[in-house]
Amino acid sequence: MNAPAPTHRPIQQLPDQLISQIAAGEVVERPSAVVKELLENALDAGATQVTVRLEEGGVKRIAITDNGRGIPPEELPLALARHATSKIASLTDLENVNTLGFRGEALASIASVAAVKITSRTQGAAHAWEIVGSHQGTVSPSSGPFGTTIDVQDLYFNTPARRKFLKSEQTEYGHCAEVVRRIALARPDVSFSLTHNGRTIDHWNTSESAKRSAQILGGDFAEARLQLDESAGPLRLHGYVGLPTASKARADSQYFYVNGRFVRDKLLVHAVKAAYEDVLHGDRFPSYVLALELDPAMVDVNVHPSKIEVRFRDSRAVHQFVFHAVQRALARTSATAHGDTPAPVSAAEITPSSTSLGDTPSWRRPHEQTSFGSQLASPAWTSGSGGGGGGGSRASSTFSPSPFAPGSRWDAPTGAGVPQRTSDYGALFTGTPKPAQPPGVQEAPLPETTRPASDDDFPLGFALAQLHGIYVLAQNRKGLVLVDMHAAHERILYEQLKNALDAQAGGEQMQVQQMLIPVTFFADAIEVGTAQEEHETLKALGFDIAAVSPTTLAVRAVPTLLKNADAQTLARDVLRDVREFGGSRVLIERRNELLGTLACHTAVRANRILTQPEMNALLRQMEATERADQCNHGRPTWVQLEIAALDKLFLRGQ
Numbered sequence: 001m002n003a004p005a006p007t008h009r010p011i012q013q014l015p016d017q018l019i020s021q022i023a024a025g026e027v028v029e030r031p032s033a034v035v036k037e038l039l040e041n042a043l044d045a046g047a048t049q050v051t052v053r054l055e056e057g058g059v060k061r062i063a064i065t066d067n068g069r070g071i072p073p074e075e076l077p078l079a080l081a082r083h084a085t086s087k088i089a090s091l092t093d094l095e096n097v098n099t100l101g102f103r104g105e106a107l108a109s110i111a112s113v114a115a116v117k118i119t120s121r122t123q124g125a126a127h128a129w130e131i132v133g134s135h136q137g138t139v140s141p142s143s144g145p146f147g148t149t150i151d152v153q154d155l156y157f158n159t160p161a162r163r164k165f166l167k168s169e170q171t172e173y174g175h176c177a178e179v180v181r182r183i184a185l186a187r188p189d190v191s192f193s194l195t196h197n198g199r200t201i202d203h204w205n206t207s208e209s210a211k212r213s214a215q216i217l218g219g220d221f222a223e224a225r226l227q228l229d230e231s232a233g234p235l236r237l238h239g240y241v242g243l244p245t246a247s248k249a250r251a252d253s254q255y256f257y258v259n260g261r262f263v264r265d266k267l268l269v270h271a272v273k274a275a276y277e278d279v280l281h282g283d284r285f286p287s288y289v290l291a292l293e294l295d296p297a298m299v300d301v302n303v304h305p306s307k308i309e310v311r312f313r314d315s316r317a318v319h320q321f322v323f324h325a326v327q328r329a330l331a332r333t334s335a336t337a338h339g340d341t342p343a344p345v346s347a348a349e350i351t352p353s354s355t356s357l358g359d360t361p362s363w364r365r366p367h368e369q370t371s372f373g374s375q376l377a378s379p380a381w382t383s384g385s386g387g388g389g390g391g392g393s394r395a396s397s398t399f400s401p402s403p404f405a406p407g408s409r410w411d412a413p414t415g416a417g418v419p420q421r422t423s424d425y426g427a428l429f430t431g432t433p434k435p436a437q438p439p440g441v442q443e444a445p446l447p448e449t450t451r452p453a454s455d456d457d458f459p460l461g462f463a464l465a466q467l468h469g470i471y472v473l474a475q476n477r478k479g480l481v482l483v484d485m486h487a488a489h490e491r492i493l494y495e496q497l498k499n500a501l502d503a504q505a506g507g508e509q510m511q512v513q514q515m516l517i518p519v520t521f522f523a524d525a526i527e528v529g530t531a532q533e534e535h536e537t538l539k540a541l542g543f544d545i546a547a548v549s550p551t552t553l554a555v556r557a558v559p560t561l562l563k564n565a566d567a568q569t570l571a572r573d574v575l576r577d578v579r580e581f582g583g584s585r586v587l588i589e590r591r592n593e594l595l596g597t598l599a600c601h602t603a604v605r606a607n608r609i610l611t612q613p614e615m616n617a618l619l620r621q622m623e624a625t626e627r628a629d630q631c632n633h634g635r636p637t638w639v640q641l642e643i644a645a646l647d648k649l650f651l652r653g654q
């Protein structure tokens with residue numbers, strides 16, 4: 001179908017009203033955009049109390065009242081004029097923006113497509129003043145408290161075509177409420193109240209970030225989050241990251257702020273996603289509330305009309321800082337680090353009628369459904385014989401895929417149980433614990449201590465039994481600990497493999513595999529330019545990618561670890577990452593995939609009968625291993641069943 005021929009008109013100056021309405025299409029996309037702009041103005045004015053009143057999803061009315069410093073009557077007409085603002089006065093100010101708003105076009109654009117009334121009263125003024133309509137309106141005395149109220153009614157009343165693109169009342173209200181939540185998360189020092197159609201929906205008093213994030217994201221996030229606060233030079237990242245076991249199917253609980261401004265930046269999202277790659281399944285999304293603070297001169301916030309995108313002067317440094325900060329926080333998720341369980345089961349969640357002891361977990365992997373008493377030969381990763389077993393010392397550096405003590409039995413008879421002597425477990429609560437030893441098995445001694453052992457020393461407790469060859473049952477001070485032995489062992493092996501490989505490569509240049517015949521492929525101008533500009537970065541990653549013509553690249557060398565990968569696909573991925581993020585995670589991701597597969601196939605299988613020292617050794621290595629709360633696929637490796645939950649199962653105390 002041929003497009004209609006454009007109408008030819010002479011070049012002419014557009015009327016101010018049409019200019020404002022065109023600008024409104026960028027700034028005022030929907031009612032939620034109005035709410036965002038007005039809330040940002042309120043916070044820039046120093047408000048500590050903000051009230052948002054909506055009617056019909058914000059289409060009929062949006063009224064926002066704050067207790068900020070107010071607007072003097074002589075400045076009210078300028079507030080509604082285009083490109084009039086008190087926040088910047090020069091190009092230097094624009095390069096160092098430290099306010100949420102600065103363009104000076106929001107109120108003018110809103111007034112061009114809606115009926116606007118501003119009522120404001122400054123400190124010390126005898127009464128308030130108001131202006132209605134546009135910057136050409138008359139300023140008249142009015143009544144009102146200190147601060148400013150901006151009342152926006154009948155959005156798009158004069159542009160009905162644009163109003164047809166709005167969604168239902170509930171949908172538009174949902175977008176407005178989300179904007180209020182985003183801003184409220186960033187400013188716990190400000191109280192917010194949200195009303196819709198005369199009914200108060202949300203109210204948040206002034207509080208601290210921990211309480212505000214729990215109020216907005218819910219108790220589930222509050223119970224499964226890790227606090228983060230790291231600084232490096234001019235960069236500071238603080239906030240909360242959710243545990244991998246509390247991941248979601250949608251990315252609707254991800255809030256990132258740059259100098260107090262909510263942003264959707266692909267560089268920051270990629271950095272956080274890369275930090276979760278070792279502990280989260282690919283189709284799951286983490287929850288987090290993170291705030292990045294840096295010198296305003298290091299970030300350009302003037303790249304999008306809605307100011308939701310930013311550009312960093314040194315994107316590589318920002319990406320690496322965010323990645324490592326989040327990664328270190330997640331590495332501290334072992335029981336010994338944050339002192340709580342990754343997936344606690346409280347008494348309120350347990351009822352006798354809802355408990356089924358015979359159900360098989362639906363997420364167990366197919367290769368774990370092996371016959372009872374199946375065998376698996378473990379490769380020897382250490383040279384020589386002897387050496388302390390992993391179960392003896394939490395500080396042991398012996399690298400073995402089995403955390404079990406030397407001499408332990410692998411091939412228990414089919415159907416055999418685990419010898420139980422629980423009398424020794426009383427030592428857990430009275431002094432230095434001393435687990436029972438099956439006859440003929442010598443376990444390396446636990447680390448000596450000059451004080452009684454506490455729950456902080458052995459948070460996972462000590463093994464009592466093995467259930468169906470799949471789970472290890474242990475007792476700690478809080479109650480019962482259930483461990484998925486395959487998942488836990490898989491994580492231990494995976495971290496050991498990574499550490500061993502990193503130690504081998506530490507201080508040495510990346511080992512590369514020269515291509516006997518270079519792999520050439522067609523490349524666009526951006527890829528060729530990236531290969532030339534980032535040659536040193538690519539070399540440090542183990543790649544030799546050279547331009548042989550303006551449209552052709554040749555891969556001459558790749559990292560030895562990835563020599564069997566598709567060189568062309570790998571090169572394109574690396575070039576894309578280097579261009580977008582200033583570095584590449586492809587090498588690490590591919591390496592970790594290989595190590596994860598090796599760990600999965602090397603870890604102890606389900607239905608393996610373990611001795612008591614083997615089970616205790618597994619618990620000790622879990623406590624000493626980073627990210628031991630989840631397996632490589634993001635599933636929990638252990639859960640806590642507290643005494644109160646057990647009491648409720650048996651109706652004790654009722």
